[in-house]
Amino acid sequence: MKTANLVLTFTCVVSFTGTHAKTGYFWHITDFHYDPLYTSQGDTRRHCRRADERGSSGHHRAVGRYGDYSCDSSLDLIESAARYMRTRHSENVEFVLWTGDIIAARYNANEDDRYQAIRNMTDLLSRTFSSHFVFPVLGHLDPAPSESLTNLWMHWLPLEALQTFKYGGYYTIEQKQSKLRIVALNTNLFSMRESNSPQTRSQWLWLNTTLDKATENKEMVYIVGHAAPGSDSRHGYDSASNANYLRTIRRHARIIAGQFFGHLHADTFRVIYDNDRPVSWALLAPSVSPHRDPSGSSNPGLRLYKFDTNTGKVLDYTQYYLDLATANRNVGAAEWTAEYNLTQYYGLHEVSPISLHNLADKLRIGTPYETTMFNKYLRAYNARHDSSDACDGACAHQHFCAITCLEHLAYRQCVEAAASALAAAGKSSPLVAPLMNTLVILFIVVMFV
Incomplete structure (x- = not known):
């Protein structure tokens, strides 16, 4: 089915190819952070843009064609990702989830130039997936909903949407x-700035109505957004919105087949509980953009899901990555590589709330086996960029708390409990000071985000 047929009826629009097939695939791509001003002659001190020769000392290091860990994405990087995606299961790809933050954080161009950059990315994906639907959502760096944005994506979305x-x-x-x-x-509407807006109130009403209707119609649901619930990310949900979202998921957990987010630029997951019973999960995909923060760097990533097309049950996914340093050294095209397969990598029998709960429990640092499992998780978290030295025991426990304690208060209590236990065991423990430092940072983030 071609996108030209999108002018047909709503029912026809959403009849993806292979509706009788048991197994299909969909891509999840996120956080392009495309910077039209990126250049391989750029200066990392100026976000990989060209330096003003008069004000440059000439001592900055060279950056690569495919990007730099300190900067946002080059066009060459994003085009290489598009070329690679065309080669993987193209005949069985049902749709594409595109979860926001299209433009670089520091691309402070005028509105026309920013829309042109988004248009360029839209055109690239339209050419890459000429026979498929791309479902975009807005990230916190993207423009607010508008007529212009609606017109840009109307070839992918039916009239009611x-x-x-x-x-x-x-x-x-x-x-x-x-x-x-x-x-x-x-998910921008769940932030503190927007939480009381008319659009936010309308989204909550619409979401509950939509999920009630899905229950009545015996439908399964994928929830897709930019930022996931929880406490460990900037530009996330405010406390009230976070609590409301989790209540909504618990209420409708039976029909929610998956939740898919980006934003963190990292490969991780979340488990939602109801009375200590795991009832739902969310998978967070790493960014196409390379990433660096105080905890380490990460390589660019792409994710291809395998699912049951009739029920929506996620069967598996394959994570792909680009070794950015190697790509920049090579003269030819960037070589994207399969990083791991979810079920094989972690030894899972299925993708379910209980299996991911059990995986999270194995990430606690306590035995050599658990340490080995956490190191595997950390390699995936950073898309094969070696940042293991940047994560000590306190850092590992914070990952566990982020995965399993999505309520803001529960997250703080989880981190505090570990700090108290270590302190009681003996102040000489090397984990006490780092964990207390983590707590200080956590409280600052919660107060000011």
């Missing part, structure tokens, strides 16, 4: 034949 997207940046895609519904959220 465009109406809510134009107003609030959220929409749903109904697939009556496969009984799988995609719910695309504008």
